[in-house]
Amino acid sequence: MATINDNYLKLKAGYLFPEIARRVNAFAQANPDAKIIKLGIGDVTEPLPEACRTAMIKAVEEMGDRATFQGYGPEQGYAWLREKIAAQDFQARGCEVDASEIFISDGSKCDTGNILDIFGNDNIIAVTDPVYPVYVDTNVMAGNTGAANDKGEFEGLVYLPITAENNFTAEIPSQKVDLIYLCFPNNPTGAVATKEHLKAWVDYARANGSIIFFDAAYEAYITDPEIPHSIYEIEGARECAIEFRSFSKNAGFTGTRCALTVVPKNLTAKAADGSDVELWKLWNRRQSTKFNGVSYIVQRGAEAVYSEEGKAQIKELVNFYLENAKIICKKLTDAGLGVFGGENAPYVWVKTPHALSSWDFFDKLLHTCNVVGTPGSGFGAAGEGYFRISAFNSRENVEEAMKRITDRFRS
């Protein structure tokens, strides 16, 4: 008799977004004339930059000619893309990252989940609360947790609360943890980490033999020149950190799919016999075995991000969403709401008014303004009393949604 991976039964059944969809659908059915504006899910809305499209069209043509046709590419990604990433995203910022340490993939979601393949099941794992849910669920699937309690917290994980009191940056844990997920700029709070904060994490990780998983999916949104874009800007990070990056939010590749993971060659963790093993070798083995690379066409599109036109177009795209975020922050502040994030990130984290719960505020916004956001409690227990509003939408929708909210909530 075939059996299943029972760990899947511990999952909280994809509670957040299906529940949002259920409530929105019920409201839409009862109010067919309501013009609902969705500022909930973090998907981009604006078209792909022209430089990327042009490069992909050319690549499609190459695939149609026997002389330039490409079959399987390197599992790690083409050298011409990895070299540009190494030079422009890392070396230009003083980070010692070599092209051979970069692995091209079809998404940071997959990579942040798949990375667990090369780690043992006996690690103590820390996540922030609130958190990008993929980090938690992939650990549940991998059998790294026990069951969830009433608050949705899984036994065996160390939850590090991020709140207004700590500027939405977790305190360094007093206990020893082995794997730590950090995401800056943060989803869902929009917070960023200073060099000092990241240095404290790097020092902690080096002192404890821990590995930091640094998710920089939103690094393009950093506007403050003092804020690091990469963990490798911090001295010693090569000895303790793996970094994840994505083309989803800077170049609008959410539907095109391309991302990258950096595994420094000197980075090690312990084998059962106590010996040090290079993680680069394990990840290279894992990717070569379970992954066959990102399509040539898509990698050519990603390469165009590093051309002069590509850089200008991406800047424009990111600035467009940042302007949306600025409008959201201003209008919600004018309406008397407590607002965080949104300056170096496409997410605005809102304190719910009148001590409303996250879901009560969700219902109120939906019913009175026909605007959809994401309840903070869906990202973790410490997100209760908060609400995430995404800047990924058209200007028209953002302005209309903010007008409805300010009209309704102006104190």
Ligand SMILES: Cc1ncc(COP(=O)(O)O)c(C=O)c1O
């Ligand atoms: C923090 C974070 N990491 C990773 C991802 C997923 O990136 P990708 O589209 O490359 O899979 C997201 C998407 O919303 C995200 O918020």
